[in-house]
Amino acid sequence: MSEQSPEQKNDNLNQTTASNSATATDKEFLNTLRGSIDAVDCEIQTLINNRAKLAQQVATVKKNHIANDPAAENTNPIFYRPEREAQVLKAVMERNTGPIADEKMARLFREIMSVCLDLEAPQRIAFLGPVGTFTHAAALKHFGKAADTVPLNTITDVFREVEAGTAMYGVVPVENSSEGVVNHTLDGFLSSTLKIIGEVELPIHQNFLVAEHTKIDGLSRIYSHQQSLAQCRHWLDVNFPNVERVAVSSNGEAARRLKNEWHSAAIAGDVAAAEYDLHKLYSNIEDNPSNTTRFLIIGHEAIEPSGQDKTSIMVSAHDKAGALIEILKPLSYHGVSMTSIETRPERPNKWAYVFFIDINGHIADPNVSAAIADIRPLVKDLRVLGSYPKAVL
Incomplete structure (x- = not known):
């Protein structure tokens, strides 16, 4: 290798110095940006706590109104106002300027509102279980993760729990865009005086789930709810035509069964995957990508x-x-x-x-x-x- 000339050595030294200088400048700029983020985080935290304090004041006003109103004796104040929350969320999306998408911004506010409502009065929400079903996902979407969600075995049980006052509200499925109406929910209103106080529309994305110990090459059965199996029929015909499909009571139950079985898979949603610590081998396997289920929120007021x-x-x-x-x-x-x-x-x-x-x-x-x-x-x-x-x- 030929020795570099003094001029070449000087050029290399200048390039190295410039590179180090640029790196130092980048680091300084990153540190400045991180400092700005820390300052914004501090401001956001302060504002959220201010909002929470205002929510507590609202709760105090409502409680005092009931206590001082003879006509309201033996009644409980209503803390959850779906019409107010709908107005707030719509306003959030209308004034949003990005870069965060409107719906994602509204979801952030939904969780803030959920935490604030929990400070006013913890909300007990009954839903058609078990844990990990799409109805569970709908309950979390509507009330936020701060709500106390309670899984029940049947739609009838959800109606009874809310009627008895053991749960404040209930979440039940009413129709799917691919499979049609849920008759058990409609029948529940024939003998109940409960009211519909809200609705949730949940895009249904089905996932092919396996556990850590699952032997993919040895799969012998696929668990899911009957409707979910129907919604993924074509995908299953193409990818697992010879594996037995077993209908169970819910997608949550399907996911739960994988805990003790190495030769099984399940079809369920994201909530089930998270709740039962399962791996999504394939995502969004539903035959109809616009498949949506509508859920009703039931209550008294x-x-x-x-x-x-x-x-x-x-x-x-x-x-x-x-x-x-x-x-x-x-x-x-x-x-x-x-x-x-x-x-x-x-x-x-x-x-x-x-x-x-x-x-x-x-x-x-x-x-x-x-x-x-x-x-x-x-x-x-x-x-x-x-x-x-x-x-x-």
Whole structure:
């Protein structure tokens, strides 16, 4: 190797010095940025605690109002206001300027609101379990992770828990965009006086889950809920055509079973994967990428208008020709948009049916109240199941 000239050595020295200088400058700039982040974090923390203190003051005002109002004796203050939360979350998304996406920003605020509500009064939320189901995910999405979520075995159990006051609210599935309506939830309203106070729309993304000890080459069965197996039928036919598919009571149960089985896999969502410490071998395996399930929040109180609302009614029609057409005419006349209609048998009456109808608007809206008033004389019975904010997240 030839020896470098003095000029070449000088050039190399200058380049090294410049490189070291640039590195030092970068480090200084990074330290400055990190210092700015620390300052912003401190400010955010202070503001969140200020918000929490204001929430505590709201709780005190509500408690004092009940204590000083003779008409409100033996009643409990209502701390959770779904219409208020919907308005706050919509405002968050409307004023958001990025770079964080609107929905992700709203999710951050949802968790802040959840923690603040927990300071006002801890919320006990019943849901169709077990832990790790999509209903569990819907409960966390709607109430935040600070809520005390309680898994129950059946939809009927959720209704009973809320009716008894053991849980403040309940979360139950009502329909899936691919598999249709959940009849057990609709039937629950036939014998219950509970109201619908909110809704959650949850995109259903199915994952193929395995445990740390799973032998992939030796898979002999795949566990999941019947609906989830149906939603992934084509993917399973292509990828695991010869592996037995076993329907179980829930996706959470499917995930739980992998703990003691080396030859099994499960199909379930992200919450189940996290709860049971499972690995996502494949993600988003559902045949329909827009697959969505709608969940209802059930409770006791009537909800004030939020500005973007939905109303659900249950109608028992007379057994005569054209009964349904007669029911729907007032909606059209008053300009009320119907978003869905389902039919269930009116037990114990033979060949009698009940219609569950969802419409846009709040019962306090003049056109909605006028339409319902016009329908009442045409039917055997009409019950407003609730007016509530449309799903925000």
